[in-house]
Amino acid sequence: MSFIYSRRWSHPPDPLTSQLRQELFTQPFDSIDFLSHRNSISPRDNFHPKTWFLNTINWVLVNVWIPYLRTSSLVDRAEAWTWNLIQREDENTEYANLGPVNGPMNFLACYIQEGSNSYSVRRHRERMDDFLWVKAEGMLMNGTNGVQNWDTSFLIQAVVEAGLAQEHKWRPMLIKAL
Numbered sequence: 001m002s003f004i005y006s007r008r009w010s011h012p013p014d015p016l017t018s019q020l021r022q023e024l025f026t027q028p029f030d031s032i033d034f035l036s037h038r039n040s041i042s043p044r045d046n047f048h049p050k051t052w053f054l055n056t057i058n059w060v061l062v063n064v065w066i067p068y069l070r071t072s073s074l075v076d077r078a079e080a081w082t083w084n085l086i087q088r089e090d091e092n093t094e095y096a097n098l099g100p101v102n103g104p105m106n107f108l109a110c111y112i113q114e115g116s117n118s119y120s121v122r123r124h125r126e127r128m129d130d131f132l133w134v135k136a137e138g139m140l141m142n143g144t145n146g147v148q149n150w151d152t153s154f155l156i157q158a159v160v161e162a163g164l165a166q167e168h169k170w171r172p173m174l175i176k177a178l
Contacts, residue, residue: 003082003109095123100131100141152177
């Protein structure tokens with residue numbers, strides 16, 4: 001998300017985006033002052049209200065740091081570092097990524113960085129269906145690509161932390177986990 005935001009990328013308006021804007025927003029899109037909603041949050045969802053200190057820091061970042069103090073060399077280094085992280089995750093997961101949030105984000109970052117016909121964009125397109133499934137309620141999306149990996153890694157960590165990894169009787173289980 002930081003890579004996409006840093007690039008200030010935006011899809012050019014077309015009939016589909018116009019239709020989506022009409023469907024998603026309760027007032028005309030062009031009339032919305034998005035900056036005034038930077039801290040808007042429903043009271044029901046505001047479990048940890050922002051302190052005056054955090055609001056002050058955010059104001060300084062948005063109104064002083066970004067427009068006046070952030071250097072282009074720092075932006076270039078941060079984008080390069082973030083792009084490298086995206087590439088590593090894509091390579092390590094065969095473009096499936098770890099979940100249905102960063103998968104599409106990485107897909108979009110690849111689209112921005114490498115273009116619509118790049119290998120990475122083609123691979124992401126192929127893998128998008130991995131998270132989708134259909135049942136009686138309609139099409140749904142998984143929260144992850146399987147918790148078995150997480151559960152297994154937590155089990156291994158618990159065995160190691162408990163000092164059991166060197167005991168012979170746990171070796172077959174640890175080999176299976178590996």
